[in-house]
Amino acid sequence: MKKNLLLPVAAVFVSLLFFACVKDTDFDQAEDIALTPVIELDLIYFNLTASNFFDSINNTPILTVTDTTDIRFLDDAQIQESLRRADFYFKFSNGIPRSFQVDFQFLSETNDTTYTTQTNVTQGTPQDPVITEFEEVVEGDDITRLTAASKVVVSVTIPSSNETLEGTLNLQSKTTYYLEF
Template sequence: MSFVKLLKTPILLLLFSVVLHSCVKGVDLDQTEEIALTPDLQVSLLVFDVTNEDFLDKDTGAFVPIIRDTVRLEFLDDSYIQDDLVTVEFSFKYTNSFPQSFRNKISFLSENDRVQHAVSFDIAEGNKDAPAVTDWIEFIGNERIDVIKKSIKMVVEIEVIPDTDPFEGELKFESKGLFSFEF
């Protein structure tokens, strides 16, 4: 038994040294500066539903053709956004059951309400049985990412394009941002 035990010890030591040698062979620790992590983070920005009642002045009941909503995007002020954000892909989606179309303007504002970036597009008319879906993708690359880094608010403004059809329906809005980083 002791002969087998004596034989096992050198074999185990030999295997252990081969494993250790193979684990570090070819590892260049000077390359640590070249490692980059590139995570993506998807964030829901603003969601709302409006009906024809939202286009009426609360005091007078008069029709108001333009409504707007503002949301603060506090996370844009975080240090990891300011230091490591490289691209953003915004996704805006409207589902419209109004028989009217709308003009849409989305603005990204700085703290002092200066427009840093704006997106405008028309929202297709729909109906209650077949709501129209309007999708818009806005990509901000690394060369223009500072306009988002300087922003803290997003303003969504929708304007009814009048026609003779009755003004009844619902307009749903969803917005998301896919934020890409490089650490």
Template sequence: MNKLLGIFILILFSTSCSSDLDFDQANDLKLEPVVIANLAFFDMKANQFIVGGVEQPLVGDIMDFKVFEDEDFADSTTRADFFFEFTNTVNRAFIINLYLLDDNNTRLYAIPFSVNAYTVGAPIMVSKTEIFENAKLDILKKTTKIAFAVALLPGPPLNSNSTGSLKLRSSATLYLVFQ
């Protein structure tokens, strides 16, 4: 009886179920991650518009933007959303332009902002989302630098004791597809 039971168990384990494995399914794999990162930040105090006792009507800065240097990463990016938020507590209005530049400092694209002057009460907040898809995304992929130009509009004069600030916080959301 034990021999018969042993043979039965051996036959049972020898005839297990199996199916053909389809390794070609790996070719159909599609990953679509979303990456969110800080883009730029500044906090310009009102008295920073004063240099040598003279009010500066225009200030700016240029930062490197080498995000798309890697060709595989650039090819995988299908969309980019840039979010900007300005907070003004200075009693002056501003016009801010963000310029996308190439290696030769050629302007590829401009994003304008208008920020009203602060009066007593809640700070002035301006937000905007710029979406880059299709042809605009191609422009973004050629960008190697981002420049900010902040123009101080006419109003009450500023001096070294002026209070308030103009703040920027921004982020980038990148949509990728890997196949």
């Protein structure tokens, strides 16, 4: 009985070998594959009040407020080699009746400036905050300078301030990184 079962199974196997479709595969194409992930990350955010721009103890205006944020994502060697473009998006909501100049300074580990950009924020009121959006696209030679940064310093400068100034200035931002491996 085993002999009778073995013959039909062998016949089916042999006929599948002759009639099966086989597509030629070019394994050299594997070198042409590129992975292009897109990564979105929150960058920096803050909520400043008008009182941040006035020293009530000394009764003097503080015209520039500064904050530093580490951006350790860029210090990876593989990321530095693979980064093709970075899109920065900043959204300010200004409820302070003053305009602002905002400077972004990207610094290396040794505090050397590697990349800078700036924008102006339109004045608003506490009752009617004004939205200002700013986008910066970094690519080409600027990518090399950007990836040398390990932190970003944000400096917010107000033209004048006093103890009666009211309102808030908020920032939300994100970065979209375009990589190619």
